[in-house]
Amino acid sequence: MRDLTWQLPWRGLGLSSNLDAAESPHPYRLLAEAPGLFDFVEYSAPLSLEETRAQASLFPELWTRRGEVPVLFHPVHLNLYGPELEPAAALHALDAHARAVDSAWVGNDVGWWHAAGQPFPGYLYVTPPFSEAGVRDCAAHALHVQSYLSVPLALENPAVFARRGELHVLDFMARLHARTGLPLLLDLGHLLSYQLAAGLPLDAGLADFPLDRVIELHVAGGVVTRRGARGLYVDDHTQPVREELLALVEALVPRCPALRAVTFEGDGHPLEVALLTLRRLRRVVPAGPRPPLPLSVSTPPVPALAAESAPWALFSVGYGAAPEPGEDVEGARAETDFRLAVVAEQLDRDWPLSRLLLAGTRERLRDFTASPEFRALFESPERAPGHAFAAWSRRVLREHPDEGLAAVVSFETFLPNAWRMSAPGPGPGPGQVGLAEGVRLGGFPVDLTEAVFAARALRRHLAGRAWASEALEVSGLDSLAQVAGRPAPGPWRFVLRRKGRGLEVLTCAPSLLAGLEALARAPGAEAEVPPRVLAEGLALGLLRRG
Structure with a gap:
């Protein structure tokens, strides 16, 4: 002792x-x-x-x-x-x-x-x-x-x-x-x-x-x-x-x-x-x-740990495996639902389109958390949940090729590089207007404007119905899959904004985008910025005054 x-x-x-x-x-x-x-x-x-x-x-x-x-x-x-x-x-x-x-x-x-x-x-x-x-x-x-x-x-x-x-x-x-x-x-x-x-x-x-x-x-x-x-x-x-x-x-x-x-x-x-x-x-x-x-x-002295792998069995049940006979099935399902919701929330910071398209239902999200890619996440401290999801997504697309889904996954894989490649320009001086802090511009070979819009619109729609019906009708994700399958020809220019720990993709009218691109190259005198560009850019938090 x-x-x-x-x-x-x-x-x-x-x-x-x-x-x-x-x-x-x-x-x-x-x-x-x-x-x-x-x-x-x-x-x-x-x-x-x-x-x-x-x-x-x-x-x-x-x-x-x-x-x-x-x-x-x-x-x-x-x-x-x-x-x-x-x-x-x-x-x-x-x-x-x-x-x-x-x-x-x-x-x-x-x-x-x-x-x-x-x-x-x-x-x-x-x-x-x-x-x-x-x-x-x-x-x-x-x-x-x-x-x-x-x-x-x-x-x-x-x-x-x-x-x-x-x-x-x-x-x-x-x-x-x-x-x-x-x-x-x-x-x-x-x-x-x-x-x-x-x-x-x-x-x-x-x-x-x-x-x-x-x-x-x-x-x-x-x-x-x-x-x-x-x-x-x-x-x-x-x-x-x-x-x-x-x-x-x-x-x-x-x-x-x-x-x-x-x-x-x-x-x-x-x-x-x-x-x-x-x-x-x-x-x-x-x-x-x-x-x-x-x-x-x-x-007392520290005893030895038991040799059995009970913790990993509980981990598997927590992320969707069937509990043992006689266990608290209802409680286990509630635990899995909560864990899956947390996983979805984390993935949605960096993979809002891909997650909805590839793991938008409870069953598909559980497929991810039951995958070897997810388990490997907890065998290496250098990895992050996004790495595991990217590896799982690539495997799913190899097994079930889909050009539209592949374009979306490639886009969201590319976004962190797009952020790093588009270095922030100089801040605006007195009397000038420039891009707001945390706002940059990016480009991609195909146009996913409609998919970005569809994902936001569908989230609002399904969440609103869930409040009334007490159930999230994920069958509505089919419409998003249709939109992802018809990307417009590029090149596509878009706005990137830092949001919490992730990145938010914003689409906007061509005239506003042209004005933002000009101000990204160099801040301009406020009096010389087109009034519509100035009003919309400030209202959306994309521009700032010096």
Whole structure:
């Protein structure tokens, strides 16, 4: 046994952040609006401090203000389940990161987050089975991680779609705590996800749960949907916090004597909405210091992982394979639907036409996620989902040649190069007009104007009908296939605009395009730009004044 002792400081009420300065709520702007409304920032970031510095635009402010506003590190890419233990180099980096920012502990969902360094789409980890075998393997992961950490590892109950295993999630977490000695982080939305899946009241199992070992509570937004009599909770932090979860926070805070922090995971909430939620939580977690809490843990040696490939079997079911007989079929289908939706959303950033044409239905999207190309994505950290989709698309077109589809796939394969090849011109000076930042022009041998229009029009049409009929009638994709099969002769000129992490293709009238091309070569005096070009270009955000 390894005896560990810490003095856990009181952290109070916190707000989580993904450290993107462009996203809401910006924690430090919120504190400027309401000083003292919360006490610390809990942030998600890569294990490595160097990667975090390079990727997280809000990290410099967090770093300089960490003495004034303490932080807790809630990492991503930290496996607490899965077929392989985290490599030593990654865990050394994690410990160095936690110590550098003075994170009193590190909390993480008990799940399988990545394979070969490649995160599962949308950071949708694979939840372990709630069984003795699951407890054994998760304990091996947790003890392995803790053996490299100089701060405590807090174990967080994972989100659930499908019930797998004979244990209730609270029994599973209690046994995991007993096996490892490590403290607990209770996520109330994740708890609701299990209770709905099992058809149980929200507080079922809490009476026998070791609340005295809970050092942190999480509360976040989410959506409850129903399939017949079955309730499903989707852990979507951008949504409002449900009333029953806020009530449960109020009930649990007095029952958790070791509690050191309550965190509102408010990612995506506008500042004014986050203020309302934090004010309510502040009534439950009053401001003010409290003495440190001694925490002593005796951890056993790290056991070996089981040899069976249960995690990969769960991965396959999560992405569309049939579950084993007797398993939660309805929950497994709901999980697959959600995972497929996340995959589609990611692909649509770079492949909006090709994805609709080649994987526009649930069955075709599942064909992609069941393919060797998708599986290979998680065997090499250098690859990205778009690489896997491109390889799968090429194979599909080899097996089923289609000139129209081939033209669309070639176009979307070419777009990143078109962006790089069309370097931005000089910015407009005083009294001048030029292309807006993030806007460039491109060209292609065939004209896909109609296909670009058809994809947008069809998405609007099918989404509108789905709101009324409660079903997405994907049979309507047939019209898009017809349009893709009749590209006009080129050459074709189009507008490219940076949109989030992807590129947006815009088509426009020839007169506007000619004006944009002239201004791409050199900004022009505003008085000399044709009035229609100026008005349309400014209205569409394609032009800017100096």
